[in-house]
Amino acid sequence: MPHLPMIALDAMGGDFGPPVVIEAASMAQKESKQTLNFKIFGDSKQIEAELKKFPDLKKHVEIIHTDKVIANDEKPALALRNGRGSSMRLAIDSVKAGEAAAIVSAGNTGALMATSKMVFKCLPGIHRPAIASVFPTKGEDTVMLDLGANLHCDPEILVQFALMGAVYARTVRGIQTPLVGILNVGSESVKGPDNVRTAASILSQVQFPGKFHGFVEGDDIPAGKIHVIVTDGFTGNIALKVAEGVADLVSLTIKDAFKSSLLAKFGGLLSMGALKRAKKKMDPRYYNGGMFLGLGGICVKSHGGMDSYGFSRAILVAADLVEQGYNDKVALELEKLMGQESFVSFDMASHSAS
Amino acid sequence: MPHLPMIALDAMGGDFGPPVVIEAASMAQKESKQTLNFKIFGDSKQIEAELKKFPDLKKHVEIIHTDKVIANDEKPALALRNGRGSSMRLAIDSVKAGEAAAIVSAGNTGALMATSKMVFKCLPGIHRPAIASVFPTKGEDTVMLDLGANLHCDPEILVQFALMGAVYARTVRGIQTPLVGILNVGSESVKGPDNVRTAASILSQVQFPGKFHGFVEGDDIPAGKIHVIVTDGFTGNIALKVAEGVADLVSLTIKDAFKSSLLAKFGGLLSMGALKRAKKKMDPRYYNGGMFLGLGGICVKSHGGMDSYGFSRAILVAADLVEQGYNDKVALELEKLMGQESFVSFDMASHSAS
Numbered sequence: 001m002p003h004l005p006m007i008a009l010d011a012m013g014g015d016f017g018p019p020v021v022i023e024a025a026s027m028a029q030k031e032s033k034q035t036l037n038f039k040i041f042g043d044s045k046q047i048e049a050e051l052k053k054f055p056d057l058k059k060h061v062e063i064i065h066t067d068k069v070i071a072n073d074e075k076p077a078l079a080l081r082n083g084r085g086s087s088m089r090l091a092i093d094s095v096k097a098g099e100a101a102a103i104v105s106a107g108n109t110g111a112l113m114a115t116s117k118m119v120f121k122c123l124p125g126i127h128r129p130a131i132a133s134v135f136p137t138k139g140e141d142t143v144m145l146d147l148g149a150n151l152h153c154d155p156e157i158l159v160q161f162a163l164m165g166a167v168y169a170r171t172v173r174g175i176q177t178p179l180v181g182i183l184n185v186g187s188e189s190v191k192g193p194d195n196v197r198t199a200a201s202i203l204s205q206v207q208f209p210g211k212f213h214g215f216v217e218g219d220d221i222p223a224g225k226i227h228v229i230v231t232d233g234f235t236g237n238i239a240l241k242v243a244e245g246v247a248d249l250v251s252l253t254i255k256d257a258f259k260s261s262l263l264a265k266f267g268g269l270l271s272m273g274a275l276k277r278a279k280k281k282m283d284p285r286y287y288n289g290g291m292f293l294g295l296g297g298i299c300v301k302s303h304g305g306m307d308s309y310g311f312s313r314a315i316l317v318a319a320d321l322v323e324q325g326y327n328d329k330v331a332l333e334l335e336k337l338m339g340q341e342s343f344v345s346f347d348m349a350s351h352s353a354s
Numbered sequence: 355m356p357h358l359p360m361i362a363l364d365a366m367g368g369d370f371g372p373p374v375v376i377e378a379a380s381m382a383q384k385e386s387k388q389t390l391n392f393k394i395f396g397d398s399k400q401i402e403a404e405l406k407k408f409p410d411l412k413k414h415v416e417i418i419h420t421d422k423v424i425a426n427d428e429k430p431a432l433a434l435r436n437g438r439g440s441s442m443r444l445a446i447d448s449v450k451a452g453e454a455a456a457i458v459s460a461g462n463t464g465a466l467m468a469t470s471k472m473v474f475k476c477l478p479g480i481h482r483p484a485i486a487s488v489f490p491t492k493g494e495d496t497v498m499l500d501l502g503a504n505l506h507c508d509p510e511i512l513v514q515f516a517l518m519g520a521v522y523a524r525t526v527r528g529i530q531t532p533l534v535g536i537l538n539v540g541s542e543s544v545k546g547p548d549n550v551r552t553a554a555s556i557l558s559q560v561q562f563p564g565k566f567h568g569f570v571e572g573d574d575i576p577a578g579k580i581h582v583i584v585t586d587g588f589t590g591n592i593a594l595k596v597a598e599g600v601a602d603l604v605s606l607t608i609k610d611a612f613k614s615s616l617l618a619k620f621g622g623l624l625s626m627g628a629l630k631r632a633k634k635k636m637d638p639r640y641y642n643g644g645m646f647l648g649l650g651g652i653c654v655k656s657h658g659g660m661d662s663y664g665f666s667r668a669i670l671v672a673a674d675l676v677e678q679g680y681n682d683k684v685a686l687e688l689e690k691l692m693g694q695e696s697f698v699s700f701d702m703a704s705h706s707a708s
Binding site: 136138151152192193217220233237238240241245246247251254260261263266267269271272273274278281 | 610620
C-alpha cells in the first residue's frame with residue numbers, strides 16, 4: 001500500500017473520457033484534506049494533453065497507457081472475457097496488486113461490477129457486494145443500499161447490507177450509532193414479504209454497529225431520520241431513479257413558473273442567489289459516487305454523464321473509504337456478527353432452505 | 355343501476371370524517387359534468403349537521419345511519435369478521451346490491467381492499483385486484499399499478515394489470531392506443547427478474563387495448579412518455595412514496611430558500627402567482643384517488659389525510675369510472691385477451707408451474 005493515498009482512475013469510461021476525468025482529479029486534489037496521487041489508465045496522448053491544463057496535478061499523476069476500452073454497451077460477461085488490458089481492467093488490477101488503494105470509473109456499470117467482483121472477490125464472509133449511495137434529505141444525509149447489484153436478496157444478505165451500511169455511516173460519516181431501517185410497504189412488523197421480515201427479525205436480535213429502527217417506507221428516504229436504508233437491488237434501483245426523476249420534474253416545473261410572466265421573471269431574478277443555494281443542496285453531482293461495498297478492493301462508480309465536478313465527488317468518496325479504512329472495519333464487524341448465536345441460528349436455517 | 359350516477363360515501367373514514375366528506379361531495383357535485391347523487395353512510399347527526407352548510411347538495415343525498423366504524427388501525431382480517439354494519443361495509447354492500455354505482459372511502463386501506471374483494475369478488479377471469487393511481491409528469495399524466503395490493507405478482511397477473519391500466523387510459527383518459535411499460539432496472543429485454551421478463555414477453559405477443567413499449571425505469575414515471583406503468587405492489591408502493599417524499603423535499607428546500615434573505619423574500623412575493631400555479635400542477639390533492647381495479651364493483655380509496663378538495667377528486671375519479679363503464683370494458687377486453695393463443699400458452703405454462 002503506497003504511503004500517500006493512490007487512486008486508480010479509468011480515464012476512458014463515461015460519456016466524456018479524459019477531459020472530465022483529468023479535470024476531476026485536479027478538483028478532487030484541491031478539495032481533499034490529504035494529498036492524493038493518481039494512476040490514470042487510458043490513451044496517454046489524450047491524458048497528457050489534458051494534464052497540460054493542470055500543472056499542479058501533473059507531479060501526482062502516473063499515466064498507464066492502453067488503447068483498449070470497454071464500451072458502454074458491452075455485455076458484462078463479454079467485458080469479463082475480453083476486458084483484459086482495458087483501461088477499466090488495468091485500473092482494477094492495479095488495486096488488486098496493491099499499487100493503488102481504490103479505483104474510480106465512469107464506465108459500464110455491469111462490466112465494472114462483474115470485473116471488480118471477479119478480481120477483488122467478496123470480503124471474507126460477505127455473500128454479495130452491494131451498490132450504495134448517499135441521498136440528500138430534509139435532515140442528515142442517508143445512505144441506501146443495494147441500488148442494483150442484486151435483484152433479489154435473501155434475509156442474511158440484507159443483514160450483511162445493514163452491517164456494511166452501518167459501518168459506512170459510522171466510519172466515513174462519523175455517526176456513532178447509525179439508525180438502520182429496511183425499506184418496506186409499511187412500518188408494522190407483520191408487513192411485507194418473507195425476506196424483509198426475516199431480515200428485520202435477525203437485525204432486532206443481533207448486535208451490530210448501528211441501531212435497528214425497523215421498517216421504513218419510501219418517503220422515509222428523503223425524510224432524513226434514518227441513516228442507513230437497506231433494500232434489494234430491484235427496489236433500490238427503482239427508488240433511486242424515481243427520486244432523480246421526481247426531483248427533476250419539480251425543478252423543471254418551478255423553472256417554467258419563473259418564465260411564465262414578466263413579474264415572475266423579475267421575482268426569479270431577485271431570488272436567484274437563494275434558489276442557486278437551494279439547488280446546490282440537492283445537486284446530484286454532489287451526491288455522485290456509487291460505492292461497491294463488500295468487495296476485497298474499493299471501487300466507486302461515477303455516473304456516466306457526470307461533469308468534472310461530479311466525477312471529482314466520486315473520487316473523494318473513494319478517498320474517504322480509503323482514509324477511514326472502511327474495508328478493514330467491515331471485516332472486523334462481520335466477524336463479530338457471525339460469532340453471535342442469534343445470527344448463526346438464522347444463518348443456518350436460511351442456508352438449509354436455499 | 356340508478357338512472358343518475360349514485361355514489362356511496364363512507365362518511366366516517368379518514369382523519370376528519372363527515373366535515374371533509376360532505377364538503378367534498380358538494381365540491382364534486384359542482385365540478386362534475388353530470389349530476390351526482392350520494393348515499394352517505396355514517397353518524398346521521400354529524401352528517402346532517404354538515405349538510406346544513408350545503409343546501410344545494412341536500413336534495414341529492416340519502417343518509418344511511420350507523421354508529422359502527424372500522425378503526426384506521428383495525429387489522430383487515432378483523433375488519434372482515436367484525437365489520438358488518440359499519441359505514442364502510444354498508445357502503446360497499448349498497449354497491450353490491452345495485453343501489454349505488456361506486457363507493458369512495460378514506461378509511462383503513464387494508465380493510466377497504468379486503469372487504470371490497472370479499473363482497474365484489476374479482477371480475478370474471480381477473481386473478482387479483484390492483485390499486486392504481488394517476489401521477490403528474492412532464493408530459494401527459496401516467497397511471498401506475500399496482501401500488502400495494504399484491505406484494506409479488508406472477509407474469510399473468512402483471513399482464514392483467516397492463517390490460518386493466520390500458521382500458522383505464524383509453525376509456526377514462528381518452529388515449530386511443532396507450533403506451534404500456536413494465537417497471538424494471540433497465541430497458542434492455544434481458545434485464546430484470548423472471549416475472550417481469552415473462553410478462554414482457556407475453557405483452558409483446560398478444561393484442562390488447564394498448565401498445566407494449568417494453569421495460570421502463572423509475573425516472574420514466576415522472577417523464578410522462580408512457581401512459582400506463584405496470585409493477586408489483588411492493589415496488590409500486592415504494593415508488594409512490596419515494597415520489598411523494600422527494601416532491602415534498604424539493605418543495606420544502608425551495609420554500610426555505612425564499613425565506614433565506616430579504617431579497618429572496620421580495621422575489622418570492624413577486625413570483626408568488628407563478629409559483630402557486632406550479633404547485634397546483636403537482637398538487638397531490640388533485641391526484642388523490644386510488645382506484646381498486648379488477649373488482650366486480652367500483653371502489654376508490656381517498657388518502658386518509660386529505661382535505662375536502664382532495665376527497666372531492668377521489669369522488670370524481672369514481673364518477674369517471676362509472677360514467678365510462680370501465681368495468682364492462684375491462685371484462686370485454688379480458689375475454690378477447692384470453693382467447694388469444696399466445697396468451698393461453700403462457701397462461702397454461704405459468705399455471706402448471708405455480
